[in-house]
Amino acid sequence: DSGVTQTPKHLITATGQRVTLRCSPRSGDLSVYWYQQSLDQGLQFLIQYYNGEERAKGNILERFSAQQFPDLHSELNLSSLELGDSALYFCASSAGGRDGSEAFFGQGTRLTVV
């Protein structure tokens, strides 16, 4: 158990809908990262938050957004969903934001868009 909790584990929704994925980081970790894993793209970094502030953006679509709350949990919002958004979405947390300290991953949320 990595200590990172993601909910829900599975999500099935229709195209055009909006969903929210939730992540609780390990106790004490200030950084939260979101990743998307798909068969064709592999693991792609989406976005990072550090202590409530957006730290860095990767390959995140404009239809996607995220936030980190004062209690450090994070949510990834996916809107206007398309079939191609079907993927495994991982959250990871780490203690630091710039020092390359190891990131621990949650079990992921499997999103299926039908």
Add this chain to the structure above:
Amino acid sequence: GEDVEQSLFLSVREGDSSVINCTYTDSSSTYLYWYKQEPGAGLQLLTYIFSNMDMKQDQRLTVLLNKKDKHLSLRIADTQTGDSAIYFCAEYQGLKGGADGLTFGKGTHLIIQP
């Protein structure tokens, strides 16, 4: 091209050593990681190596880093059926171009033959 490259499959006999290779392109990478992903599960951090190290050993795992060739390898001694998984190599470059997450390879699927 890809920042991090790995072979897609490696097949070994139970009890033999497995060597999973990875090449990366950015010489400024500060940390290099190996993650394990079992079917239906999240990513588990196995080990990591700082860029000023050549080797790191942790029980059955040995990581070798050749900075000159930008080559990273993971050796698993006495491979067991429980080692069957996908192994991801990842690099951390620090805050670069706004992207602060890890860059992953596509993963190497380790197949254990009885």
